[in-house]
Amino acid sequence: MPYEVSFTRRVAVGDREQYINDCCVGGDVVVNRLLPSVRARYTDVQTNQEDWGWFIWFRKGSVRLAIDVFTDDPDGGVFRVHLTSRTKRLLGLDTVVDTSELEELRALVASELAAWVEGVVRITRLDRNYSETNDEV
Numbered sequence: 169m170p171y172e173v174s175f176t177r178r179v180a181v182g183d184r185e186q187y188i189n190d191c192c193v194g195g196d197v198v199v200n201r202l203l204p205s206v207r208a209r210y211t212d213v214q215t216n217q218e219d220w221g222w223f224i225w226f227r228k229g230s231v232r233l234a235i236d237v238f239t240d241d242p243d244g245g246v247f248r249v250h251l252t253s254r255t256k257r258l259l260g261l262d263t264v265v266d267t268s269e270l271e272e273l274r275a276l277v278a279s280e281l282a283a284w285v286e287g288v289v290r291i292t293r294l295d296r297n298y299s300e301t302n303d304e305v
Contacts, residue, residue, distance in 0.1 A: 193242035195222035
């Protein structure tokens with residue numbers, strides 16, 4: 169199941185007009201912090217801003233992985249990151265599943281952020297509907 173990583177890190181933002189919504193402000197800084205490690209380990213790396221935040225989408229073999237970055241408080245530097253892995257099912261549909269690749273991604277993101285943030289990096293297990301479970305990592 170997916171993970172949610174939450175942390176605080178105030179980031180310098182040049183022009184706030186470049187962001188679609190407040191939930192995007194500074195997400196590019198988080199993405200840029202993670203991109204070198206992602207590019208070194210994965211293939212088909214894509215990144216961009218959407219109206220809900222920023223993303224890094226990539227692959228490891230047949231598994232599609234995602235790092236989705238949401239800004240909860242742009243002035244305070246409060247962020248949430250969702251980590252997911254997907255595989256193809258019958259009829260070509262993707263489904264969110266637990267994979268060893270997701271566990272590797274969780275460890276990578278936790279390590280990168282722990283060295284960078286201003287405090288605790290909280291990692292919480294989510295269910296398929298992105299609701300919090302009681303499992304905190």
